[in-house]
Amino acid sequence: MSRTQPPVLSHPQRIAINGYGRIGRCYLRALHEAGLAERFRVAAINEPADLASIAYLTRFDSTHGRFPGKVEAGDGHLLIDGQAIAISHASTPEAVDWAAHGIDLVVECSGQYGSRAELERFLRAGCPRLLLSQPGNSAEDVDATIVHGINDASLRAGARLVSNASCTTNAVVPVLALLHRELGLENVLLTTLHSAMNDQPLIDGYHHADLRRTRSAMQSIIPVSTGLARGVERLLPELAGKVQAKAIRVPTHNVSAIDMVLQFSGGADAARINALLRSAAEGAWRGLLAWSDDPHASIDFNHDPHSAIVDGGQTRMVGARLANLVVWFDNEWGFASRMVDVTRHWLERLAQAREA
Ligand SMILES: NC(=O)c1ccc[n+]([C@@H]2O[C@H](COP(=O)([O-])OP(=O)(O)OC[C@H]3O[C@@H](n4cnc5c(N)ncnc54)[C@H](OP(=O)(O)O)[C@@H]3O)[C@@H](O)[C@H]2O)c1
Structure with a gap:
């Protein structure tokens, strides 16, 4: 009809x-x-x-x-x-x-x-x-x-x-939007560490046209293709041409992480980055974004409804403009x-x- x-x-x-x-x-x-x-x-x-x-x-x-x-x-x-x-x-x-x-x-x-x-x-x-x-x-x-x-x-x-x-776009876009607005982002490199999915077999099998997805999900760390860079640019056109992404499937059942390498156009420092993200998590984006500096492992976020949880203890700087951040997310429940x-x-x- x-x-x-x-x-x-x-x-x-x-x-x-x-x-x-x-x-x-x-x-x-x-x-x-x-x-x-x-x-x-x-x-x-x-x-x-x-x-x-x-x-x-x-x-x-x-x-x-x-x-x-x-x-x-x-x-x-x-x-x-x-x-x-x-x-x-x-x-x-x-x-x-x-x-x-x-x-x-x-x-x-x-x-x-x-x-x-x-x-x-x-x-x-x-x-x-x-x-x-x-x-x-x-x-x-x-x-x-x-x-x-x-x-x-x-x-x-x-x-x-x-x-x-x-799920990955939902996890990174709030963090990138905030840091670009406050500090100015010049380049962004994202690596998703994603738990296994049903498009992978438990042991090697003819399961997928992508050869790497024919391999046992629970035996290997498996790089796969990702549309995350395009997904981010769709939501944040101001970052067009500045984002690259990779995805790696890891042998866990649920909860994923994104390792973010961020080059700022001006000076930044880990304390300021953490303070900005923490304040958003406790204010405007409460319920969507969370912040923690406890010593986490991925399982801590199973059944967590947030789009992303910033692991404040993992924020690092090389010099004044290059930062490395980790966010966690329950790829099933958060999404x-x-x-x-x-x-x-x-x-x-x-x-x-x-x-x-
Ligand atoms: N899992 C995640 O973490 C996650 C997060 C965000 C977004 N997503 C997206 O959500 C979608 C589903 O992912 P999933 O992990 O839920 O996959 P899934 O566990 O494989 O679920 C898909 C279900 O749809 C069924 N199905 C297949 N063809 C169908 C059709 N033509 N009509 C109705 N049902 C059909 C499948 O049955 P058969 O198994 O018999 O084919 C299966 O039960 C994908 O696009 C994925 O990228 C997944």
């Missing part, structure tokens, strides 16, 4: 999740843990896996622990605290009757759709609007790319295709929490626009 105008919002607002893997499940759970599951009700999930496995992996999670509620498999439904979520197993957007579920927003977490042509298939199939758990292939493939706390104002109520950027924030912001803005 093709639509020119999205339908009026339902109450409570109804969400569908397409692709119920790590991010899809964290999103549902983050809605529950934030006390928002009544207001933003997940009414449908489309995922290839069978219902018994969907219920099982909702209930038990090796990384985030047991689901904080009663989870059961019904007849074509997942039941959470008695509330039914319709389950379908389609491999294409056209094979799901989104309109029949009265969906206000589809949260696309399969990782299979990055171009506007692919994403518009959801709109033609009856989805009024879609929030993507990855960057669009290019900036033009979506109506907006939002890093919550940075550019929410550019999210127009009438947008149809919105990207939540990547899913931002998807919940953007959901809330977008649908509330839309409701206000409709009432005005």
Whole structure:
């Protein structure tokens, strides 16, 4: 079904999740843990896996622990605290009757759709609007790319295709935006140390077209490609041409770090950098950015909802203009929490626009 105008919002607002893997499940759970599951009700999930496995992996999670509620498999439904979520197993957007579920927003977490042509298939199939758990292939493939706390104002109520950027973009953009504004950045080199993902096999296997992603995730440190530099420049065009990035997968299950090499245009020092970031973490960006100088290991941030936690004890300088910083982030939970924030912001803005 093709639509020119999205339908009026339902109450409570109804969400569908397409692709119920790590991010899809964290999103549902983050809605529950934030006390928002009544207001933003997940009414449908489309995922290839069978219902018994969907219920099982909702209930038990090796990384985030047991689901904080009663989870059961019904007849074509997942039941959470008695509330039914319709389950379908389609491999294409056209094979799901989104309109029949009265969906206000589809949260696309399969990782299979990055171009506007692919994403518009959801709109033609009856989805009024879609929030993507990855960057669009290019900036033009979506109506907006939002890093919550940075550019929410550019999210127009009438947008149809919105990207939540990547977990790494959410982690670095607040830090870079602040330090560029206060101290002036000349060059930025980012190295992501990212925990393993489901696009890697446990032992060597024909799992991916990228040869390095055919290698055992738990045996090696594995360099992979990354679009982080482009992602940062999309959000901070003032840094265009000044950012490079590398990504390395490491054999942990969750929580990642970004090692940042920052060249400032003028003088800087570690104490000033830490003071700026700490003050933002305790003030304007409380809840998004955190700061700590405890002696951390990555596991300390499992299930942490912040976009980034600055490890103040790791800030170093070489001379007066070259700094090295480390930020931690829960690549699953932090990112899913931002998807919940953007959901809330977008649908509330839309409701206000409709009432005005
Ligand atoms: N994990 C992270 O840390 C993280 C953080 C930020 C963003 N992301 C992004 O979020 C997306 C999902 O990542 P993930 O880690 O959640 O992956 P995942 O655990 O592999 O989950 C993806 C799920 O989608 C299902 N799926 C595949 N094709 C589908 C289709 N056509 N329609 C509906 N469902 C489909 C997959 O089923 P099969 O396994 O049967 O194919 C799988 O269950 C990716 O774009 C990733 O880059 C991930």
